Amino acid sequence: MTTNEYHQPIGEALPDFSVGEPPHITLLKGNYCLLEPLSVEKHLDDLSDFYLEANAVIPDWTYLPIAPMKDKEELHALLTEQEASADPYFLTIVNKQTRKAVGTLSLMRIDPKNRVIEVGWVIYSPALQRTRMATEAQYLLAKYVFETLRYRRYEWKCDSLNAPSRRAAERLGFVYEGTFRQAVVYKGRSRDTAWFTMIDKEWTVNKCILEQWLSPENFDSQGKQQKSLKKLRELAKE
Numbered sequence: 001m002t003t004n005e006y007h008q009p010i011g012e013a014l015p016d017f018s019v020g021e022p023p024h025i026t027l028l029k030g031n032y033c034l035l036e037p038l039s040v041e042k043h044l045d046d047l048s049d050f051y052l053e054a055n056a057v058i059p060d061w062t063y064l065p066i067a068p069m070k071d072k073e074e075l076h077a078l079l080t081e082q083e084a085s086a087d088p089y090f091l092t093i094v095n096k097q098t099r100k101a102v103g104t105l106s107l108m109r110i111d112p113k114n115r116v117i118e119v120g121w122v123i124y125s126p127a128l129q130r131t132r133m134a135t136e137a138q139y140l141l142a143k144y145v146f147e148t149l150r151y152r153r154y155e156w157k158c159d160s161l162n163a164p165s166r167r168a169a170e171r172l173g174f175v176y177e178g179t180f181r182q183a184v185v186y187k188g189r190s191r192d193t194a195w196f197t198m199i200d201k202e203w204t205v206n207k208c209i210l211e212q213w214l215s216p217e218n219f220d221s222q223g224k225q226q227k228s229l230k231k232l233r234e235l236a237k238e
Contacts, residue, residue, distance in 0.1 A: 020112040023089050028140040033133040035140050038090040040079045046101035050125035051075050063162040065186050093137045102128040118155035139210045146203040160192040169196040171229050173206035
């Protein structure tokens with residue numbers, strides 16, 4: 001343990017530390033999906049398929065800060081605001097094969113001074129949920145955070161009652177840090193917020209595990225996984 005001249009324990013020295021850059025993504029390419037900046041002109045019609053109240057799976061929106069849009073005009077206004085936003089910085093997940101937008105997410109609470117950033121506003125269409133594309137989108141964004149931006153800390157936060165989001169965070173390699181009680185009021189109710197993080201020192205192992213899972217060799221001819229991410233993590237510890 002490092003101590004100072006007063007024999008007090010102190011954190012690790014960072015002699016080469018510098019302030020980071022904000023995100024600026026043109027295109028992130030995977031084997032199954034693409035990540036590109038949200039564009040009203042380009043993505044409005046595709047996002048209407050699952051953002052509009054008439055098309056939405058309503059339970060999917062329980063823990064989101066907004067409700068589905070009532071009509072295309074309302075969605076256009078929302079996406080226009082999101083496209084212009086620097087923080088959160090909104091991205092669209094595009095099916096590489098069909099070139100159709102199937103989800104959105106963002107980088108947010110961007111802190112270049114400390115090289116800390118959060119992934120949030122994750123909205124997946126039914127066509128994206130529980131697919132290789134969904135995992136690859138998170139992999140591509142984490143890789144960008146740690147390898148291009150070279151940030152030190154990557155955060156995932158959710159309603160503590162949102163079990164699917166908690167499972168997703170842990171499946172992807174985020175570590176639970178604790179719960180902030182009565183942290184947020186949204187949709188007229190109180191929210192305790194569960195905090196998960198991944199730090200730069202953990203990325204190399206997480207990257208290897210995610211790439212093994214995403215490899216075409218990990219899936220049979222029917223698309224069934226050979227080894228789960230959980231199993232691959234267990235093997236990595238042996």
